[in-house]
């Protein structure tokens with residue numbers, strides 16, 4: 066039986082046909098992966114199913130009955146729940162409160178006991194490990210996601226949509242999520258899963274639908290396909306993994322980190338150097354000091370001990386703007402908070418942080434023509450999908466927002482690039498492009514610090530690697546010295562005996 070049947074779905078945003086006649090079918094009790102490039106209409110299609118957007122054309126059948134879904138309440142009434150990429154939880158409330166908010170048992174009088182009982186039963190049945198009375202603010206990303214999933218279950222969802230749920234998870238958290246999803250399937254639930262990671266698609270799904278430019282281009286059983294075929298179907302050409310060649314000339318130190326303390330609990334301080342023409346990769350499980358390192362170099366977090374030099378100038382007391390003037394280019398891990406203003410246009414976002422640069426500002430006036438010319442060039446370079454420079458950046462798909470930021474930060478001839486989780490949410494074609502660009506910047510003599518939770522990314526691009534564990538460097542070595550498994554051990558606390566060479 067079909068759990069979901071969407072027929073002839075069309076949805077336009079101005080001139081953009083985000084969904085262009087999509088037929089999408091998911092059988093009951095299957096895990097179905099929805100694949101496609103950035104900005105190809107995946108989130109749009111699922112937002113239609115969840116009642117957040119209204120299609121211009123097309124019909125939806127749920128469990129083979131025609132459905133009218135005008136808002137998320139209608140969706141829930143039909144048993145459809147959705148976990149968005151950006152969680153919608155209230156930080157100061159507990160897990161339990163977040164789950165039952167707006168949907169308490171016992172009508173108007175909040176019967177907390179009954180609600181708690183029901184949530185506890187769900188937790189037990191699906192093997193979630195979570196403390197109901199912990200405040201959400203204290204939870205890791207993986208835990209927050211579980212709260213979101215529990216919320217959909219509590220509301221009776223038996224079709225669960227997850228929009229890029231693994232983009233922000235550590236590999237361990239991904240495994241735990243997959244266990245939960247398989248358990249949900251056993252229990253009769255139907256799951257739609259959006260991802261850019263083909264290995265996840267292969268290991269988790271029963272069937273796959275690929276969309277490109279708003280149209281379905283490929284459908285198959287997972288057992289009948291492979292990663293290579295999927296990559297080609299998504300992008301319309303074959304895609305290569307970009308791997309660094311050993312660099313020629315490494316120059317003088319550009320970034321010098323001297324004895325900074327990343328976390329209070331750390332016994333040792335951290336010292337690292339990145340030279341012109343090299344990429345230093347920071348590996349490690351998220352939460353081991355990466356965020357602090359990023360914050361202290363970029364200027365959003367105070368350095369209480371030690372110093373950071375860019376081209377010999379101590380920057381730890383300088384505001385972000387001054388650091389940029391010294392040649393810092395910065396791709397933040399949290400682009401929504403640190404890199405863009407969603408309600409501003411793409412052109413305005415392209416100006417952010419560079420409004421005082423002489424190329425864009427003359428006698429206090431913004432030189433829009435010069436700005437737009439540069440912005441246009443970067444948009445083309447990264448094949449950014451948008452309606453034009455005047456479109457609000459918040460309307461772009463997640464991956465395309467990242468492309469705008471990447472173009473902005475690399476186009477001002479930076480001396481040093483701080484790059485954190487640069488391909489989070491990007492499709493495979495865009496990953497290839499970003500990785501090539503990073504290697505080109507290196508070849509031009511830029512110094513690059515690459516912080517990434519994806520070990521394969523760090524290993525493919527770096528000249529040297531430092532591993533962070535509990536706020537300390539557990540190993541620092543030339544790339545190629547250790548295997549993936551050995552680096553995995555450093556990530557869980559094993560120490561390398563000095564500099565591995």
Ligand SMILES: Nc1ncnc2c1ncn2[C@@H]1O[C@H](COP(=O)(O)OP(=O)(O)OP(=O)(O)O)[C@@H](O)[C@H]1O
Pocket residue numbers: 078081083101102103104105106107108109110450451460461462463464465490492
């Ligand atoms: N609210 C909106 N207003 C205007 N345009 C929008 C809106 N939502 C989506 N779009 C446009 O529709 C197209 C499809 O976007 P969508 O978010 O569905 O892509 P996606 O496949 O989910 O991409 P990604 O993998 O990057 O998340 C994009 O060109 C996007 O800019």
Ligand SMILES: [Mg+2]
Pocket residue numbers: 107108109228462463
């Ligand atoms: Mg999306």
